[in-house]
Amino acid sequence: MAQGENENIIPINIEEEMRGAYIDYSMSVIVSRALPDVRDGLKPVHRRILYGMQELGVLHNKPYKKSARIVGEVLGKYHPHGDSAVYDTMVRMAQPWSLRYPMVDGQGNFGSIDGDNPAAMRYTEARLKRIAEELLTDINKDTVDFQFNFDDSLKEPIVLPAKVPALLLNGASGIAVGMATNMAPHNLGEVIDGIVAYIDNKDITIGELMEHIKAPDFPTGGIIYGYNGVKSAFETGRGRVVVRGKANVETKENGNKEMIIITEIPYMVNKASMVEKTAQLINEKKIEGISAIRDESDRSGMRIVYELKRDAMPSVVLNNLYKHTQLQTSFSVNNVALVKGRPHTLNLKDLIRHYVDHRHEVVVRRTEYELKEAEKRAHILQGYLIALDNLDEVITLIRNSADPETARNGLMEKFELSEIQARAILDMRLQRLTGMEREKIVQEYKEIMALIDELKDILGNEDRRMEIIKTELGEMRDRYADDRRTEIEHNAEDFSYEDMIPNEEVVITVSHQGYVKRTALTEYRTQGRGGVGSRGVTTKEDDFTEYLFTASTHNYLLIFTDKGKLFWLKTYAIPEGSKTSKGRPIQNLISIEKDDKIRAIIQVGDLKDEDYLNNHFLVMATKNGIIKKTTLEQYSRPRTNGIIALNIREEDQLVNVKMTNGDQHIVIAANSGRAIHFHESAVRPMGRTATGVKAITLNDEKDFVVGMVCASEENATLLVVSENGYGKRSLLSEYRITNRGGKGVKAMNVTDKTGKLVAIKEVVDADDLMIINKSGIIIRISMDNLRVMGRATQGVKLIRLADGDQISSVEKISIEEDEESEVVENEDNTEDIKNENPDVSEDDSEAEEK
Numbered sequence: 001m002a003q004g005e006n007e008n009i010i011p012i013n014i015e016e017e018m019r020g021a022y023i024d025y026s027m028s029v030i031v032s033r034a035l036p037d038v039r040d041g042l043k044p045v046h047r048r049i050l051y052g053m054q055e056l057g058v059l060h061n062k063p064y065k066k067s068a069r070i071v072g073e074v075l076g077k078y079h080p081h082g083d084s085a086v087y088d089t090m091v092r093m094a095q096p097w098s099l100r101y102p103m104v105d106g107q108g109n110f111g112s113i114d115g116d117n118p119a120a121m122r123y124t125e126a127r128l129k130r131i132a133e134e135l136l137t138d139i140n141k142d143t144v145d146f147q148f149n150f151d152d153s154l155k156e157p158i159v160l161p162a163k164v165p166a167l168l169l170n171g172a173s174g175i176a177v178g179m180a181t182n183m184a185p186h187n188l189g190e191v192i193d194g195i196v197a198y199i200d201n202k203d204i205t206i207g208e209l210m211e212h213i214k215a216p217d218f219p220t221g222g223i224i225y226g227y228n229g230v231k232s233a234f235e236t237g238r239g240r241v242v243v244r245g246k247a248n249v250e251t252k253e254n255g256n257k258e259m260i261i262i263t264e265i266p267y268m269v270n271k272a273s274m275v276e277k278t279a280q281l282i283n284e285k286k287i288e289g290i291s292a293i294r295d296e297s298d299r300s301g302m303r304i305v306y307e308l309k310r311d312a313m314p315s316v317v318l319n320n321l322y323k324h325t326q327l328q329t330s331f332s333v334n335n336v337a338l339v340k341g342r343p344h345t346l347n348l349k350d351l352i353r354h355y356v357d358h359r360h361e362v363v364v365r366r367t368e369y370e371l372k373e374a375e376k377r378a379h380i381l382q383g384y385l386i387a388l389d390n391l392d393e394v395i396t397l398i399r400n401s402a403d404p405e406t407a408r409n410g411l412m413e414k415f416e417l418s419e420i421q422a423r424a425i426l427d428m429r430l431q432r433l434t435g436m437e438r439e440k441i442v443q444e445y446k447e448i449m450a451l452i453d454e455l456k457d458i459l460g461n462e463d464r465r466m467e468i469i470k471t472e473l474g475e476m477r478d479r480y481a482d483d484r485r486t487e488i489e490h491n492a493e494d495f496s497y498e499d500m501i502p503n504e505e506v507v508i509t510v511s512h513q514g515y516v517k518r519t520a521l522t523e524y525r526t527q528g529r530g531g532v533g534s535r536g537v538t539t540k541e542d543d544f545t546e547y548l549f550t551a552s553t554h555n556y557l558l559i560f561t562d563k564g565k566l567f568w569l570k571t572y573a574i575p576e577g578s579k580t581s582k583g584r585p586i587q588n589l590i591s592i593e594k595d596d597k598i599r600a601i602i603q604v605g606d607l608k609d610e611d612y613l614n615n616h617f618l619v620m621a622t623k624n625g626i627i628k629k630t631t632l633e634q635y636s637r638p639r640t641n642g643i644i645a646l647n648i649r650e651e652d653q654l655v656n657v658k659m660t661n662g663d664q665h666i667v668i669a670a671n672s673g674r675a676i677h678f679h680e681s682a683v684r685p686m687g688r689t690a691t692g693v694k695a696i697t698l699n700d701e702k703d704f705v706v707g708m709v710c711a712s713e714e715n716a717t718l719l720v721v722s723e724n725g726y727g728k729r730s731l732l733s734e735y736r737i738t739n740r741g742g743k744g745v746k747a748m749n750v751t752d753k754t755g756k757l758v759a760i761k762e763v764v765d766a767d768d769l770m771i772i773n774k775s776g777i778i779i780r781i782s783m784d785n786l787r788v789m790g791r792a793t794q795g796v797k798l799i800r801l802a803d804g805d806q807i808s809s810v811e812k813i814s815i816e817e818d819e820e821s822e823v824v825e826n827e828d829n830t831e832d833i834k835n836e837n838p839d840v841s842e843d844d845s846e847a848e849e850k
Contacts, residue, residue: 041167383421517583628692728795
């Protein structure tokens with residue numbers, strides 16, 4: 001290689017070259033392929049197809065032309081890419097299930113909603129829809145800028161005049177480099193009403209615009225389920241709109257079976273694929289209750305039939321279909337469009353503002369063009385009138401001229417005419433010299449001058465231009481507006497699967513280390529008092545079942561922790577497990593701290609009934625003898641991360657929480673065996689974060705509260721249980737009512753044999769008692785086996801404990817009427833031991849409220 005040749009080689013950094021090349025490529029994709037222009041709502045390929053079809057003359061009132069001819073026109077003149085890209089785009093613009101307002105009128109096989117491919121372009125024909133021509137109206141009046149095509153041989157429009165707001169009407173979707181767009185279609189009538197409202201008040205809020213533009217309106221109909229996603233999309237340009245198919249339940253002619261009929265499906269869902277997937281799920285037993293599926297769709301409309309089995313519940317099956325199939329989908333709105341060549345995320349008002357600005361520019365440019373043309377015509381008419389006023393002299397001058405150029409120059413000099421006027425006079429036909437034609441010229445000149453004044457007034461008055469935009473939009477609404485297809489279910493909550501879960505009583509167990517599960521109540525069989533019990537849960541060696549609750553699967557659970565925090569959880573959200581399974585860590589379900597644990601669970605059926613919320617209270621008791629009462633309403637707004645239910649002082653913790661009606665008797669028992677009884681009215685309602693007041697005076701520093709009962713009737717019976725397995729039932733009336741804050745009365749004769757008091761419960765004969773000890777053994781006994789005895793007695797043996805074992809938790813269970821329980825009678829270990837000193841001193845002094 002010669003030495004001089006190296007001088008033309010320029011070393012470059014490959015990293016910089018690749019970065020630059022990729023940026024150029026990405027910008028090309030963003031601007032010239034994937035994103036729509038905010039003004040006319042079209043990508044370049046759509047714009048070129050529509051413009052090419054107009055140039056070819058395939059208008060809505062002209063004959064169809066072969067699709068191949070149209071594709072060839074667009075490829076050869078404007079869009080130098082693959083023919084399939086152009087044809088596929090044109091096909092989609094003709095599909096009524098793809099575009100809310102189709103732009104192309106197709107003849108032949110243009111595919112189907114089942115995903116069938118269209119026929120080849122040589123078989124199909126097409127022409128423009130009338131609404132598409134509205135996008136091109138006035139394009140020849142210098143309303144938009146043009147640019148050279150790929151080989152600089154022709155010019156194509158950069159944007160269309162867009163007499164209709166196509167971006168809002170049909171939406172758009174596209175994937176660029178580093179960004180994407182997914183814009184929903186809307187109803188033309190609603191959109192135009194919204195634009196007119198914006199023109200009338202430029203400071204209009206998005207909320208006020210939404211009074212006109214309710215929500216997206218999909219070509220396939222369906223139901224928008226919940227409004228929050230729509231609101232977010234309109235306000236921010238991003239949102240998730242949940243769309244459901246439209247379904248109704250019919251009964252077969254013979255009346256013995258029900259059918260779910262689907263008449264509309266969500267936007268962009270392939271019907272055949274949806275039906276096939278549903279059949280597959282039925283075969284896999286993931287959806288049950290359907291005996292047959294048929295697609296009975298025809299030219300008259302869509303009809304998918306799901307035949308149900310005799311015992312199937314339509315609501316459960318339908319919710320399963322919503323959950324597992326594309327009968328419910330979400331449309332993720334992402335309003336990204338090009339504004340002055342740069343991508344922007346736009347809210348509803350932004351989209352309208354940019355469209356109105358574009359139409360305003362079009363009206364201004366169109367008016368300027370028409371003014372220029374009118375002035376040109378007026379100039380020529382002025383020449384005509386001068387010639388007619390001097391007709392004989394003009395004829396003489398022309399007759400005496402040697403050639404046209406001499407005649408033209410003579411006219412210009414003698415009558416002070418412009419060259420354009422002189423040429424027009426020379427080109428004028430002799431018939432225009434008649435009297436009638438002269439009148440026509442005079443009349444036309446007057447009209448032209450009036451038009452010029454009108455056009456100048458329009459250019460000088462923005463309000464008039466806005467009125468013109470409104471008038472033209474009103475014409476579009478009258479011509480193309482139709483009814484909304486997609487229904488809106490405004491008040492739909494986030495999708496819940498409650499209908500698929502039977503409403504039944506379950507047992508919820510929580511272990512010492514925070515493992516939780518729910519188990520069917522029927523797994524626990526009833527045993528006689530004094531039985532050994534059955535294995536209830538398998539735990540790790542250093543773990544044991546600490547709490548047990550019963551709950552209904554459809555209720556809200558208000559979960560209170562030691563530290564006074566409150567979390568909300570639906571019962572069915574707790575994982576189901578067998579009686580011997582370990583369960584799952586509670587941290588997986590709620591945001592509880594590692595060193596905190598569950599202390600109480602309250603069931604609430606409805607958190608929206610104001611009367612119920614304001615007439616029920618939550619009463620809380622702490623280990624150090626503090627009590628607090630607050631209305632349920634203050635705990636009725638669930639939050640994911642929980643709230644502070646009450647302020648817990650140092651070295652104190654929450655012991656129990658009960659829901660009351662404001663007129664109940666409260667009994668609080670201490671580990672020392674004493675209990676205090678007072679009416680609920682002794683505790684005034686407080687705020688959510690209040691600390692509370694003193695409920696009971698404890699014996700000493702080692703003493704603490706073990707439980708609280710809120711009884712509605714004085715003839716209720718109270719059950720107290722000691723740590724060594726002894727228990728007894730006594731009438732509530734035996735616990736004398738004292739002032740809140742006193743030491744209370746003796747609830748059980750506590751001895752070394754019985755052990756300290758561990759639980760107090762309100763029970764009736766119809767209740768079952770479930771006792772759990774620290775080794776995980778559970779025994780369930782009926783309360784009608786345990787007779788009512790004196791308050792100060794030691795009680796009877798409820799459960800036999802192994803050496804070193806102690807009772808961990810006690811819970812009562814109401815027996816269902818239809819529950820079949822196996823009762824196993826065991827030996828009766830009743831030990832009625834009277835207390836030697838039943839009457840003890842009782843300190844009823846009122847303690848200072850804290």
